[in-house]
Each structure stands twice: as structure tokens, then as C-alpha cells.
Amino acid sequence: MSKISQRRALLLAAIVPALLIAGCSANNQAMKGAASPGGPTDMDSMSPEQSDTSTGEASPTGAGGQAESAVQAFFNALKSGNVDQVAESFSNEAVAAVNGQPTAEGSDAIKGLFQKQLAGANGWKQATHTIEESRTAGSDDAIVRSTSKMGNDNFRELFLLTRDGGEWKISQFMNNKA
Incomplete structure (x- = not known):
């Protein structure tokens, strides 16, 4: 197993349980009729430092904010329809699992997927x-969770x-319909 694969496996092992717990907590609040921390916002009108987070506070301007900027650049490339910029948002060994599509591994497969x-x-x-x-x-890894709305479809990323x-x-991207 390569060093990168080991880092990814450790990262996933550390974050997946936390994300599952956070997701279950959010679902329980929604079932009880609790208000959500913030509504969807068109990210074009906001910088990543101003975007909503799960606590409703501004995101940090450090590494987390830089990772958010990279995700925002990916979304902007999608909106512009620029497949090359979309593909450049990913590392060479990245994996993308998009709702209803086969998993794409590596730059060429990811570019084909988004084409x-x-x-x-x-x-x-x-x-x-x-x-x-x-x-x-x-210092070298980050996790970003987002939601998107396209027409009548809502997605989680x-x-x-x-x-x-x-x-x-x-390095890894997954989305599905909410």
C-alpha cells in the first residue's frame, strides 16, 4: 500500500465516524422540527470566508478557508462548463463517486466523468x-461538506x-441526491 493510500485510509477511518454522527444528529434535529443553522446560499455572492458553516460562524481564514477556496473553484469551473478546470481541481490519483455514475479513478477517468x-x-x-x-x-488534509441545488434536485457532497x-x-469526492 502506497504512503498516499495509507494516509487516505487513516483519514477516512478518522472522519467517517464523526461525519456519520454529525449527519445523524442533523437528521434528528430535522425530525424534531428544529430550525436549521442557515439556509442555502448562492456561493457566487459570498467568499469562502463568509460562507455558512454548521455553526453559522465564519469559517477560518487558515487552511480550512484555503480548502474551501479550492472547493469553490471546483464549483465555479462546473458552473462555467470548463471541464479542464474541473479536472485540474483534482489530484492525479483522485477518486470521484458521483451519484448514479461508475466511480472514476485518476485524472483521465475524472475528466471523462465530468465531460x-x-x-x-x-x-x-x-x-x-x-x-x-x-x-x-x-496540516496537509482537509474535509469539506457541502450541499447543492440544481433545478429540483438537491445533492450532498x-x-x-x-x-x-x-x-x-x-483527492476524494462523493455526491448523492439528498
Whole structure:
């Protein structure tokens, strides 16, 4: 197992239980009729430092804010329909699991996946994206959770990011319909 794979496995082992607990807690609040911390916001009108987080507070301007900026750049590339910029948001060994599609592993597969996603999909230009939460996991890894609305469809996204040559790159991405 490569060093990168080991880091990813440890990162997943550390965060998945926490995210499951956070998700169950949010579902319990919704079932009780509790108000959510904030409504969806069009990320185009906000910088990542101003975006809603799970606590309703501004996100940190440090590594977590930089990881959010990388996710925002991914969303902006989707909205512009620029497949090359979308693919550049990912690390070379990234994995993307998009709702209803086969898992894409590596740069070429991810580029192909998003070419299919963006072909004829005019809804991406009007989509709204909200970064719900971001956390750093050490100095070189971060987790960003977001929600998106495209037409009548609502999606949940989970991004694992890592520093790659000083830049934050998406190393693992998963989305599904809410």
C-alpha cells in the first residue's frame, strides 16, 4: 500500500465516524422540527470566508478557508462548463463517486466523468452551492461538506482534500441526491 493510500485510509477511518454522527444528529434535529443553522446560499455572492458553516460562524481564514477556496473553484469551473478546470481541481490519483455514475479513478477517468456530466446539462450554470462545514485534518488534509441545488434536485457532497505541491487538490469526492 502506497504512503498516499495509507494516509487516505487513516483519514477516512478518522472522519467517517464523526461525519456519520454529525449527519445523524442533523437528521434528528430535522425530525424534531428544529430550525436549521442557515439556509442555502448562492456561493457566487459570498467568499469562502463568509460562507455558512454548521455553526453559522465564519469559517477560518487558515487552511480550512484555503480548502474551501479550492472547493469553490471546483464549483465555479462546473458552473462555467470548463471541464479542464474541473479536472485540474483534482489530484492525479483522485477518486470521484458521483451519484448514479461508475466511480472514476485518476485524472483521465475524472475528466471523462465530468465531460459526460456537463454535456448538455445547462442546469449547472444556475446551480447553487453551500459549503456547510470544513475541517482540517493535520496540516496537509482537509474535509469539506457541502450541499447543492440544481433545478429540483438537491445533492450532498463530501470532499477530501490534500496539499499537492502547495495547492489544495481534491483527492476524494462523493455526491448523492439528498
